[in-house]
Amino acid sequence: MTDAKEERVPQRATGRRHLAVAWACVAFIAAMAGVTYASVPLYAMFCSLTGFGGSTRVGQAAPASSIEREMTISFDANVAPGLPWAFAPSQREMTVKVGATSLAHFTAKNRASAETHGNATYNVSPPQAGAYFVKMQCFCFDEQVLAPGETMDMPVVFYVDPAIEKDPDLKTLSTITLSYTFFPAKAPSERAALEKAADKPVVRAN
Known part of the structure; x- marks a missing residue:
């Protein structure tokens, strides 16, 4: 009898340890899922602030002065299916002169x-x-709405940061390509209907 009790105690302890490990794994997976979900907007914000991955930066004011170095800015425009x-x-x-505020125009119909x-999504090349x-x-900051047959002028105000002069990897860079791609977006009424449908409880038949 004593031997049987002594055998059951370690087994129970082992079971509790396995259960604790299992719960720890579940908690870790849930935490990683949360980090992954949160990383999407954080990554977008990071790219906007730093220009990482070819994303451009967003600024409120141009530099106080420009420098003599000039750059050729090429423009590319695409429309996604749909x-x-x-x-x-x-x-x-x-x-354009590096550091000088410049204005470019795009047209959408x-x-x-x-x-x-x-x-619109956007990026520049080379990515650095x-x-x-x-x-x-930039028109890419907001959703754009066009009436049937409407043509719209879409301006972009930008500058090339003079700090590029201090980047040894871009010392000989002479051309930057700014590329946009427009994707379809649902109208506010459609989005509201989808959100309402998503919030509606599902009624299951017995």
């Missing part, structure tokens, strides 16, 4: 017979230049 827009830069390229909504390409005004 959005019936014609979208193109008004100029294929322009030469809705070729559909109904109102359409679009959101993103840390020095600063946008002060």
Whole structure:
């Protein structure tokens, strides 16, 4: 009898340890899932602030002065499938002074017979230049809405940060390409309907 009791005690202790390990694993997985979910907006914010991965920076004011170095800025425009827009830069390229505020224009036209909504994503190449390409005004900051057949001028105000002069990897860089892609976006009424449907409890038949 004594031997049987002594055998059961270690088994119970081992079971509790296994259960504790299992719960620790579940907690770790849940924590990692939470970090992954939170990292999406944090990563987007990080890219906007630093220009990481070819994302441009966002600025409120231009530098006090420019420098003599000049850059050629090339413009690229794309439309994703599902959005019936014609979208193109008004100029294929322009030469700017580093540190000087510059203005470029894009044009978008809705070729559909109904109102359409679009959101633009953007990046620059080479990717390292993103840390020095600063946008002060851009249509990509907000969702764009075009009426049937409407054509819209879309300006971009930007400058190249003079700090690029101190980057040894970009010392000989002469051209930066700014690229945009418009994707379809749902109208506010459609989004509201989807959100309402998502919040509606599911009724299951018995």
